[in-house]
Amino acid sequence: MYHTWMRFFSPGPLHQRLGLVCLGVGLQHGALPTVGPRTLDHHVAVVISAGGGWYRFPDGRRADVTAPALLWLTPGVPHHYAPDPATGWDEGFVDFTGPVTATYTELGYVEPDRPVVPLADAGPARSVIGRVARAARRGNALLEVETSAAVHELLVTLRRTRADTNADGDLVLEALARDAFRPLSVAEHAARHGMTPAELRAAVRRGAGCSPKDYLLGIRLGRAKELLAGTELPVAAIARRVGYDDPAYFSRLFARRVGTAPVRFREQQGRAVPGGWSTRIPDAEHPPTIVTGHV
Incomplete structure (x- = not known):
């Protein structure tokens, strides 16, 4: 039946x-x-x-x-x-x-x-x-x-939910994310994990569907956007914070990937907030709200 x-x-x-x-x-x-x-x-x-x-x-x-x-x-x-x-x-x-x-x-x-x-x-x-x-x-x-x-x-x-991954992603990807802002090459990242560059590339491709370089770039540019939009830090300082010692190279890389220069992105997205943006992820069930009422 x-x-x-x-x-x-x-x-x-x-x-x-x-x-x-x-x-x-x-x-x-x-x-x-x-x-x-x-x-x-x-x-x-x-x-x-x-x-x-x-x-x-x-x-x-x-x-x-x-x-x-x-x-x-x-x-x-x-x-x-x-x-x-x-x-x-x-x-x-x-x-x-x-x-x-x-x-x-x-x-x-x-x-x-x-x-x-x-x-x-x-x-x-x-x-x-x-x-x-x-x-x-x-x-x-x-x-x-x-x-x-x-x-x-x-x-x-x-x-x-594949049995060969954990709930938050592969451990290699988590470790790369933690070290994403350090000025390390792919070979240096691989060595830190006891892997060859080829093994690291295979692991990242399997877990994220891209190369280690692209995976790290996505994390770095995401953080750079947050700093551009939420702070008044100079572009050169932001470049260093996300792992690039050469601000001109960072600006070219940003413009090529994002489609606009860092300064222009700041003009479009800037939302400077006293004290800066929170790094705490909101509770989806109880997000921040405006409290209204009579005094």
Whole structure:
């Protein structure tokens, strides 16, 4: 016995321009029928939250699937899988497509060469899939945009809950972030972690989808923007604070990446506050608010 619920959508040309659209959602459990062998023209994320089964690769190899786990079904790649007929499994799936999937794949969020991915916890992904299911109600005028946004969230959630990462990201990335403002080369960063530059590049590419240089640059420029917008520090002083001894080089780098010079960015975004900006992340449930009332 098994139970299944699913909805499928056909976004129009305008919604396709969102770059990532949802084509369907489903929630199923029990001893579901075998899927495939078949080949699709779009992506599907299948989240297994309980139970187990198997997945067969195109070359005939078979892998056990034990919850919590993710199955990636990617366009043009044959797939064949099923839950154990004795125990079944609990499954939620989302079909999606669009040119943005190529970027997510390049960043490592979608892994065509790794169709079976162990998860540390299926709960967060199932929560997002549940929101897609609720958005699928008949007559929802926001259906396409609401589900498109949810697919973005699902891809991030699945990346965050992979069993080979921790909740805040890879330890190497955390260490790089702590040292981001020190004037160190990539080779020096690698040596500090007992790695070769090639090993560091591979670790950062796997964790962040970019090179160590780009990862560090993003952190440095983000901090530089905060200092430009929230303080009156000279550009040269800001350059040194974020790891650049040469202010002219920093200004060129900033302009090339941001699209405007540091001075111009300050003119556009400056919000000088006595005492400076807080570095404490607000509580999302209780953000800072204006208190009004009669005295």
